[in-house]
Amino acid sequence: MILQKIFLKLKSADVADSWFMHTSVMQYFMKACLLFFNYAAPKTHLCRRIRTGSLGKENMIHPTAIIDYDKVMIGDFCTIEKNVVIEKNSIIGNHVVIEEGVVIGSEGFELRRIAGEIIPVAHLGGVIIHDNVCIGSHTCIDKSSLGEYTEIGESSTILSRVQVGHGIKIGKDVIVSNGTMIGGYTKIGDRVRIGRHCSVSDGISLVEDSIIPDYTLVTHDVKISPRDTSRTS
Amino acid sequence: MKLSDILSEKDEIIRDGIFSSMGTLFSHYPQQIVYALRENDITKIAGNSSVTCVITTSTLVSRIPETMGIVSSRDPRYTFYTLQSEIHHHPEFNLQPFNNRISPSAQIHPSAIISPTSVEIGRNVVIEKNVIINEQTIIDEGSIIRSNSTIGNTPLLPGPAVHYQIICPSGGVHLHRDVDIHANTCIYKAIFKGYTEIGEQTKIDNLNTVGSGTTIGKRCLFCGGVTVGESTAIGDNTWIGPNATLGNQIQVGNNVYITIGSTVTHDISDDKVVKDNFAIDRKRFRKVIRGM
Numbered sequence: 001m002i003l004q005k006i007f008l009k010l011k012s013a014d015v016a017d018s019w020f021m022h023t024s025v026m027q028y029f030m031k032a033c034l035l036f037f038n039y040a041a042p043k044t045h046l047c048r049r050i051r052t053g054s055l056g057k058e059n060m061i062h063p064t065a066i067i068d069y070d071k072v073m074i075g076d077f078c079t080i081e082k083n084v085v086i087e088k089n090s091i092i093g094n095h096v097v098i099e100e101g102v103v104i105g106s107e108g109f110e111l112r113r114i115a116g117e118i119i120p121v122a123h124l125g126g127v128i129i130h131d132n133v134c135i136g137s138h139t140c141i142d143k144s145s146l147g148e149y150t151e152i153g154e155s156s157t158i159l160s161r162v163q164v165g166h167g168i169k170i171g172k173d174v175i176v177s178n179g180t181m182i183g184g185y186t187k188i189g190d191r192v193r194i195g196r197h198c199s200v201s202d203g204i205s206l207v208e209d210s211i212i213p214d215y216t217l218v219t220h221d222v223k224i225s226p227r228d229t230s231r232t233s
Numbered sequence: 234m235k236l237s238d239i240l241s242e243k244d245e246i247i248r249d250g251i252f253s254s255m256g257t258l259f260s261h262y263p264q265q266i267v268y269a270l271r272e273n274d275i276t277k278i279a280g281n282s283s284v285t286c287v288i289t290t291s292t293l294v295s296r297i298p299e300t301m302g303i304v305s306s307r308d309p310r311y312t313f314y315t316l317q318s319e320i321h322h323h324p325e326f327n328l329q330p331f332n333n334r335i336s337p338s339a340q341i342h343p344s345a346i347i348s349p350t351s352v353e354i355g356r357n358v359v360i361e362k363n364v365i366i367n368e369q370t371i372i373d374e375g376s377i378i379r380s381n382s383t384i385g386n387t388p389l390l391p392g393p394a395v396h397y398q399i400i401c402p403s404g405g406v407h408l409h410r411d412v413d414i415h416a417n418t419c420i421y422k423a424i425f426k427g428y429t430e431i432g433e434q435t436k437i438d439n440l441n442t443v444g445s446g447t448t449i450g451k452r453c454l455f456c457g458g459v460t461v462g463e464s465t466a467i468g469d470n471t472w473i474g475p476n477a478t479l480g481n482q483i484q485v486g487n488n489v490y491i492t493i494g495s496t497v498t499h500d501i502s503d504d505k506v507v508k509d510n511f512a513i514d515r516k517r518f519r520k521v522i523r524g525m
Contacts, residue, residue, distance in 0.1 A: 066362045066363065066380075083363050085363065085381060101417065103380045103381055103417060106380060106415065106416050106439075107379065107415070109415065109438040109439075109457070113452075117434065118452050140415070140417055140440060142439070161417075161440060161458075163439050163440055163458060163475070165457070181440075181475035181476045183456070183475060183493075197476065199458075199493045199494040201475075201493055217493055217494040
């Protein structure tokens, strides 16, 4: 927990832009820390989220789907279509529908530019998909970077060609339409509707019941709920 | 090769010329033949020193420089692509096939489909599930290609292709050292002799599309859902945000920062920030962000 707080503090824009972090000594120190983290962290208990996998009853799984059965937990009555890839540390609930070409639990896109090089951060988390979720074809859901989970809440619908980045928390009854890209660590409240081809920036939060129309860029927090009648006067 | 050796009698050769490669107005292959449709294209031909032959319409013939060979045609683009499909077997205009060279230290998942000829895979390359790798692909050491991606797609004809033949691409794809390509990404192979190149340490996120003949520099970062058009050149250290779109035949400089959801339709010089559809200085952009 303390490590996580330090990590989030270092990630904030004020610290990252300061002159102190751009001195060459600090850059090489950060590079050494990150390389050590990437080397050591996958060997610790942090990475082994799920020891033994499980498979429920009456699932319809197509033979071309590739699932890491040893480290994936799948509930009952799920439908998994052709060419689906489910990587390790994924938890899937009951009555989930996953359409063709979906990739769940692949590596996230979190990288650091340190000392003139690009160094990726090792991702140790996983993905939780709750009950009654539908996921459209060719959607990508990345796993979280620290020991957290990317979550998709109950009864949510995600249509085709959507990118759900690392560490995202999606609430209940959310609809995300086709072609939408959602950046990392964004929090989406309950009953939010996101239109087609939207772009949602990283690290922001959308309040519950908000509606985002098609082709919108969301770069700041959405704080006022449409159902909040106290403010509309 | 001479123009009069190949072209049929239907096409009118106004001045004979020598060419050794085919290309677009923005490419720099040696002694290339191009096609010109509009008056704008004539200024681009004058600025490109490697053009030696031009296929164009009868109205634009008089404005082309005297050193170049000229073919006049009713539909220059149709003539150009029929010429391409006729000579793409010629060794001068095509990358030659070779036996597969796959390093024993490469980790390739059994469900990946790799072409039986003309693929080179270097040391410590990781190829994950359901990846498709087509002919004329070179992958250097340390690269990672994640699930459901396709490398070396056959490009479709730009523009309306109702009565055109399917083109036969004669190029390939070259991924340099430590390139990371995430899930569900497509990378098209080049139409002409040459490679779609992705520079070293470049990282490309999910659901991207990279068009044919595009060259991407070193240490670039592409977020999710980026679409890059054909024959575009992108410099080093560029960052491209989610859902951005880059058009065809654009030159983007070094250290450029293209924000979320932008559309780029013009050339961009070094150290600029593109916001929506405009480019501003990168230092000025930081002041704008801090003022918010």
